[in-house]
Amino acid sequence: MADIAATTARARRKQGTKLNWTELGPFLALAVLLVVGFLVNPDFLSVNNITNVVTRSAFVIVIGVGATFVISSGGLDLSVGSMAAFVTGVMILFMNTVVHDIGSNAIAAGMVLALVVGAFCGLGNGLIVTVGGIEPFIATLGTMGIFRALITYLSNGGTIPIDHSLRDVYRPVYFGAVLGVPIPVIVSLVVAAAASVLLYRTKYGRSCAAVGANEEVARYSGIPVIKTRVIAYVIQGLCVAVAAICYVPRLGAATPTTGLLWELQVITAVVIGGTPLRGGKGHIWGTVAGAVILELIANLMVLSDFVSEYLVAAVQGVIIIIAMLIQRFSK
Amino acid sequence: MSKTKLIAATLVGSLLAAGAALAEDKKTIVVSIPAADHGWTAGVVYHANAAAKEVNAAFPNINVVVKTSPSAAAQVSALEDLSAKRKMDALVILPYSSEELTGPVKSIKEAGTFITVVDRGLNDSAIQDLYLAGDNIAVGKTTAKFLVDKLGGKGKVVVLRGIPTVIDDERIQGFKDGLAGSDIKILDIQYANWNRDDAFKLMQDYLAKYPQIDAVWANDDDMLLGVLEAVKQAKRTDIKFALGGNGMKQIIEKVMANDPMTPIETPYPPSMIKTAIYMTAAALNGQAPIRGTVKLGAPLITQANAKDYFFPNSPF
Numbered sequence: 001m002a003d004i005a006a007t008t009a010r011a012r013r014k015q016g017t018k019l020n021w022t023e024l025g026p027f028l029a030l031a032v033l034l035v036v037g038f039l040v041n042p043d044f045l046s047v048n049n050i051t052n053v054v055t056r057s058a059f060v061i062v063i064g065v066g067a068t069f070v071i072s073s074g075g076l077d078l079s080v081g082s083m084a085a086f087v088t089g090v091m092i093l094f095m096n097t098v099v100h101d102i103g104s105n106a107i108a109a110g111m112v113l114a115l116v117v118g119a120f121c122g123l124g125n126g127l128i129v130t131v132g133g134i135e136p137f138i139a140t141l142g143t144m145g146i147f148r149a150l151i152t153y154l155s156n157g158g159t160i161p162i163d164h165s166l167r168d169v170y171r172p173v174y175f176g177a178v179l180g181v182p183i184p185v186i187v188s189l190v191v192a193a194a195a196s197v198l199l200y201r202t203k204y205g206r207s208c209a210a211v212g213a214n215e216e217v218a219r220y221s222g223i224p225v226i227k228t229r230v231i232a233y234v235i236q237g238l239c240v241a242v243a244a245i246c247y248v249p250r251l252g253a254a255t256p257t258t259g260l261l262w263e264l265q266v267i268t269a270v271v272i273g274g275t276p277l278r279g280g281k282g283h284i285w286g287t288v289a290g291a292v293i294l295e296l297i298a299n300l301m302v303l304s305d306f307v308s309e310y311l312v313a314a315v316q317g318v319i320i321i322i323a324m325l326i327q328r329f330s331k
Numbered sequence: 332m333s334k335t336k337l338i339a340a341t342l343v344g345s346l347l348a349a350g351a352a353l354a355e356d357k358k359t360i361v362v363s364i365p366a367a368d369h370g371w372t373a374g375v376v377y378h379a380n381a382a383a384k385e386v387n388a389a390f391p392n393i394n395v396v397v398k399t400s401p402s403a404a405a406q407v408s409a410l411e412d413l414s415a416k417r418k419m420d421a422l423v424i425l426p427y428s429s430e431e432l433t434g435p436v437k438s439i440k441e442a443g444t445f446i447t448v449v450d451r452g453l454n455d456s457a458i459q460d461l462y463l464a465g466d467n468i469a470v471g472k473t474t475a476k477f478l479v480d481k482l483g484g485k486g487k488v489v490v491l492r493g494i495p496t497v498i499d500d501e502r503i504q505g506f507k508d509g510l511a512g513s514d515i516k517i518l519d520i521q522y523a524n525w526n527r528d529d530a531f532k533l534m535q536d537y538l539a540k541y542p543q544i545d546a547v548w549a550n551d552d553d554m555l556l557g558v559l560e561a562v563k564q565a566k567r568t569d570i571k572f573a574l575g576g577n578g579m580k581q582i583i584e585k586v587m588a589n590d591p592m593t594p595i596e597t598p599y600p601p602s603m604i605k606t607a608i609y610m611t612a613a614a615l616n617g618q619a620p621i622r623g624t625v626k627l628g629a630p631l632i633t634q635a636n637a638k639d640y641f642f643p644n645s646p647f
Contacts (some may be wrong), residue, residue, distance in 0.1 A: 049539040152368060158367070158370050158373040219513075251557060255369065259525050302533060
């Protein structure tokens, strides 16, 4: 007995040091990017610019945290971008309807509704994948189309703007700051901190990784596989809702192009962050770094003068690959 | 047995003939357009349906049918279904893409249908009887001329362009042509994909990069809304004008209110589909000659004429 305990402890310690290196990778890439950025254009490191970039990373960070659960449990969710648009649309329509009766409380009510809708969307995805037994790629490709069509339908293809009276009250949730730290950044940090406790310090977190590493072994070990994976999708849905809550005050509207291609940014951020696509482990803070790296690259493309506007996407691709290589060889 | 069959066949045959004769009294205009997937196409759908209702009410002998398709392939199938099902006297089409729709429209033309093409041309211009489009070069040029005039011929501007397409290229070309000869300098041009969020981010980056910007031009109103939010956040006072293009109702509202930053607009109106449907109806009903090419101008919209371009119920 004691033997086993000692071995486990040793294994954990060993894993701990290894974990540190993998987790350092994305931050190393981030540091290199910051230095390169500063050399290209000193304005890159101005407080204003860095604040803008980190604030706008919030959506991909928050959704990426959810995706870290889904991916580490061996799943995938392609529907997050459309889901964000759908949740945003439903939330705005609801707030516009109730604002005449309950005034500014409509915002709080809208936030609660967003979380409920997000959770149900995630639950739907989770049940289709687990109980339905459909490949996550195909299942969430399907729901991706469904959510996108629903937001297009709700908006008649146009725009769903938030009621004028709510616009200014809600605006600070994106543009405001506490002690100089923008609110979306605080939200991202809180979500990431809560998620890392859940993933690293609880039984659920360990089941999540175990299911992703080897579903059969997990089942024989008595882990409720279906429940574990469904919960991961529900967490993803909740994260999408939190992102939507921060997104609405930015431009005050939902359109059929809201959240377009976010799913790819999210998955890229998760993978840059060190979480393998095949599942089995997740790196929450790596995902956070990955999301910031992606936005910094896009920002750097605009701030630098030597890339033709036609080649921006190619250079971005090259930088992402280099960032991955830096990580790989720094291990 | 052969007798009953013969009688049945005759019956069916005469019924069919009667049906055809009935249909002949009413002339059908089929309108094939992209489904509403963003603001501009949503406007096209709105105005096509409005025109169909108005034309059907005004001309009892004309029946306008509107069909929307979510992709080029779907539009091709829709055309096949429609031409198999009924006699088409005229087709008004806003093609999803020139390449894929040229063949199918050509075969409909060969069956004797009047063809009106809107906005995006087909690869073979011999197919169309009427071609109606806006003027993308003028959209850029009209805006540039306004800036040259208001900035006194000198200043620094940044530009947000859409998605690499002919439409986008023409607008940028027109803008550069319009600035030619003045001392207005374009500091930067980048793609923002006709997307409000991308435009918001790009404008934030422009503001971080350039300490002095006199004017911003986003070549589409969706992007302009993102730009305005970024400018508002940065509280910058150097920016005198932020202009768009297309004629979205939120921007027309600003022009009507004489907004200091966005006092003008240039139209590339989705309501052009309505012009095309009305003209086609005029040809079918009154034999008005309409064959040829119609290019709608892009006149400057100011507070004085903004209400002519304002459609409060349209999604765009």
